Amino acid sequence: MSMPYVVYFCIFVAFPLAFSFFLIFHKWNIVTPMEWVGLRNFNRLFHDIQFFKSIRNTLVFLAIHIPLQIAMALFFAMQLNKKIKFRGFFRALFFLPVIVSGVVITILWEQLYSYETGLLNLILTRFGFYRIPWINSPEWAMPSIAIMATWKNVGLYIILFLVGLQGIPKYLYEAAEIDGAKPIQRFFYITLPALNNTMLLVVILSTIGGFSLFIEPFVMTGGGPMNSTLSAMLYIYNQAFYFGHMGYAATLGFFFALVILMVILIQKKVVERE
Amino acid sequence: MNIKNHKRNLRKIHISVIGLFCLLCVFQLCEKKQNGGQQKDSKIHITYWCASNQDEIDLAQYLVDQWNAANDSIKVKMQPIPASQSSEEVLLAAIAAGTTPDICSNMWPGAMDDFIASGGLVRLDQFPDFVDCISERVPADLLKTFLAPDGHFYQIPWKTNPIMIVYNKNIFRDAGVDFIPRTYSEYIKAGRKITRDLDGDGNLDVWLSHRDTKPIWWQRFFDYYTFYIAASGGQTLFEGSEIIFNNEASVKVFDFFRQIYKEGLFAKTTFIGDAFILGKLATQIAGPWHVSHVEKFRPPGFEYGIFPVPVPDDYEGPVYTFGDFKNISIFGTTKHPEATYAFAKYLVTAEADLKLLEFTLQIPIRKDLTENPLFEDFFEENPNLVYFAEQAPYTRGMDGVSDLKEIFDAISQEYEACAIFNRRDPAQAVENAARRAKVIMEWNRSR
Amino acid sequence: MEKKSRIWVYITMTFGGLIFAYPFLWMLSATFKPEMEIAEIGLMSANFSLDNYRVVFNKIPIGRALLNSIFVSSCVTFSAVMFGSIVGYALSRLRFWGRELILGIILFTMVIPFQITLIPMYILMVKFGWVDTYLSLIVPGMISTFGILLFRQFFLDIPQDLIDAARIDGCSDLAILFRIFFPLSKPVIITVGILSFMGSWNDVLWPLIVVRVRELMTMPQMVTLFKVGGQAESQISSQLAAAALLAIPIVIVYAFFQRYFIESMATTGLKN
Structure with a gap:
């Protein structure tokens, strides 16, 4: 009965994997014949400043996105964990951006971020602040995309943290209160350690999600300004489908997958130790 | 579990899998039927892809309707090129997948090498009357530039869009600019007067102009490349297969745009709505299609004019510009080359060219444009278009080099770093772009 | 408090x-x-x-795109549930040669980033002649590895007595699965259904790569191209209208099945 899976696996997993490995050693633009190039794709990769920049950009994205996401999610989850009215309503509201397509979110946020006419800058100027050149400056663009991604995904992580919080036994808090622990101490000595597993999960999930960052820069910035939002996925897409370097793009994909696995392993080590 | 049972189950699963596939196939067939259902009759059916902007869709629809009304045996079906970031991408993918139409009128000469190399196009000079037919329409020296490296023709030169500057006369008047800028310094001088805060809220309200600064390679056609052609007296990026753009003209262009952005004369933001029509921009780097847009949407009292692309202060001679050529090609997948060729010839008749002018305000590549009485009425009604028609001979297109996209991408990166964000010296930026272009070519050519 | x-x-x-x-x-x-x-x-x-919506409807066949999206996502969802449950059943309740191997492979494929297989998959579609057909949108999504694991997990907890009793009545495995397991598995069916549906509905990258003809485009793809392809002619309100049209169907579904959505998405995380 597992035949369907085996067939599926052979066609859509095993073959592409093998073929991808095969492509690594070739130059090919689909329309003209394939050409064996040995390890030259790797040679090109290691000299490709733009690709490394794109990986760096992706890491920058993660470095902003993950802490922001954890802080926001944890904060709202703890509020939701209290006995308040309209809990379900708020929960549903926070979750709304998660289910809406990234395209919608990106088109919407591009307007929110617009320098002259965007909602965010209108609010800033209303309160007497300067406008921020959100997606128009090399320094702000990636943080802007990270903020947007956080806004989109945080609902999911609120729920995950909420599940984690509800798993913490009440008596721990009661005992701590009797011992005279302040709320901040309770947070650091009870809540955080108890959420360790959830934390690891959140970090790994948002890392995987972050590494496939594509549609946001694709729609919003096209990778600019000054390549500051060129994510690795966008770069690979461009190499393959813009410039027709299938073999090289496969090489990039392969290398990038290794980077992802490495980062996740390191994260796991770090979180587990803490 | 017993084996018999297991086998029966397996069969059931197989049946269900096959069933699902069948369902899909049926759906697929229905699809196909919709497209080719009428193909059983004796008529010849041709699919024609046109550009996906509204004007050209309307034009194509009109021409196809006319054709279908006059021709009983050859029926044409029009379809806009599936929208994407660029139509070359779509066409190449279509060639790879074998899903090309019979004929397409949005062929970009810059990508011709790829199309020909992939064997996706029909050689046009195999039709005996091709050369005569086309020479009648296209000036000989221009026609030569569309000859493929193998000495054959694969494209019918169709139309061009000479890039010029459209300007808002009202804004020029209000700002006290009483001259038409010819050189960089005049253009910048006008810009300094024009770019200002009108209502005193601390934010600029009018700018000299605006360009999409996203580093998408083809965006550079309309700033760097246009000005480069003008500054270099009609050179393109290549001579033969040699890169020649790392020259004084490029540096001047980079420096000029750096100055413009440094002084904030070009708005860096994205606007809501068409900023030129809203009177927020004094000039716009644009082709004739933009005039049709302005004509359609301008508010009452909105006066505009046209002048050639500014050149460096020390430049003398005729002003060249970039023209975005779009040509007609027939794809190798066609089953009816003769019929498709007949339709292609129909698309470049003088009557069709008049419709091209009327619908899209784009310039057909035709020798007798300003002399043929057929077009007289049109140019009388659209005096602005005369500028473009006269500019057309001094128009340069793209080198048909297959790495062009990547090279423009490299230029785009450097242009952005230098001109827009002022983080690199112009000479250095041009040098970098050329070096990167060479690396790209080396890589792509090496065997 | x-x-x-x-x-x-x-x-x-x-x-x-x-x-x-x-x-x-x-x-x-x-x-x-x-x-x-x-x-x-x-x-x-x-x-x-309603002008902005009129512009959108005039410029792009968004109604057709909506039908495409519904068709594609329904097929994907239906088959992900079917195959997921069948394979999940086999992996949890049947003993056969290679079972552990398959389980290992499934876990392994979950760690492969899709970045590696993206390009070969496209080429595969080209070679199959599936580019610009519904097949390319549906078939690669027909089996969800995650769905298999969810079903397997759930089926493991169903008591063996039920199966034994059914066997005595002469039920085949498929009959056991569909008559006995299915009625008990509503939560996991809903979860796999929602996850597959959402995944398929919101996917842009894959349709962008394999479908180029307008008639077959899915809704998110069409809206993306409307935005970046220049057809919107930088009219922001019509871009937003297109985006709103894209959001509305899923928001409506969400409004009715809100609880299931949240629970399903949360399990994505927790089971990983």
């Missing part, structure tokens, strides 16, 4: 709620406003009209 902190909680929650709700409201109101009035903080306008 003391009153002061209670009020504080409500204030932060309302503020948070606004952060999430207001952009959507702003977008919705902007789609009814004329272009010139978008640059406002407020939501109201005297000039509400």
